[in-house]
Amino acid sequence: MTTLADREWRLIRDEPRAGATQMALEEIAARTALEDDLRTVRVYSWEPSTLSLGYRQDADTVDWDFCEREGIDVTRRQTGGGGIYHDRYADISYTIVAPADEVPGDLMDCYELFCEPVLEAFDRIGIDAAFASAEQASIYQPSCYLRDINPAHDIVASAAAGADAKKISGNAQYRQRDVVIQHGSISYDLEPRAHVGVFDTDLVESTFIDRVTSIRDETGIDRDAAVNAVAGALGDWADATDSTWRDAELAAARKLAARKFGSDAWVRDREVLEPNER
DSSP: OOOGGGEEOOOOOOOOBOOHHHHHHHHHHHHHHHHOEEEEEEEEBSSEEEEOOOTOOOOGGGGHHHHHHOEEEEESSSSSSSBEEEEETEEEEEEEEEGGGOOOSSHHHHHHHHHHHHHHHHHHHOOOEEEOSSSSSOOOOOOOTTTTOTTTTTTOOGGGGGGGEEEEEEEEEEETEEEEEEEEEEEEOOOHHHHTTTSOOOOOHHHHHBBBBOHHHHHHHHHEEEEEEEEHHHHHHHHHHEOOOOHHHHHHHHHHHIITTTTTTHHHOOOOOTTOOO
16 A cells, blocks of 8 residues: 555546547546546556557657558657557556655656556466566667666566566656656557557567567456456555546546647647647
8 A cells, every 4th residue: 555545546447438538538637636636546448449659759650551541540648658559459558647746756766656556466467577677678669669678667577587578568657737647558468460560660570579478478367357457456556436537527638639639730740739729
């Protein structure tokens, strides 16, 4: 249990939503944390499957024809790093939102705190996961799962494999209105064709398989059980109450998604439209 558990937290087991809406909801949750003193942990998925670009990632690294042909949406995160293909089935994502003055000011200490429930979830599932014990060189920098593995925030399995362990989760943080937001992608299954196909590169699928592992590969449990383990660990960590988004939050997120995370201006050029722009 963390020292944050004496604050008011909610756990949202979110329904599948479009990527632009999922990213917008994080900013709305930041507003709720500050204005209503209510913090959020949630588990969610992406519908349709979505490529989320890192904040500074060049849009030219995307194979736009592949994404259109395969029905894959593209959005851009507030966090840095490489692009992540979030498969509707194979990806499990989570978010933690809390006021910045309630968490460690040191980035690495905050990562360690916020990854506690993620590592606990792997433990409950029966996976020997941990922060990477050694750096691994980048294979393809524009891809989150194929860029260099960083012991500070990349989680690998099995941990006992040391430098040969494979990445199973990537995590990132940013600040929005004095709130710390951490989100992460957990690999439930492997979809190597799409993971390499969304990028404008000649990478072969085996490159992805050699670097990444998944919950299904490690344990074979079904997806619902894996999602429940992640949600349960997040909820217990924060002593959170099961909840849902408020109608006003969903309405605000839809507007923000249209103006920012779902717009070509943001996705391709990191430009945020004014409220009266289309």
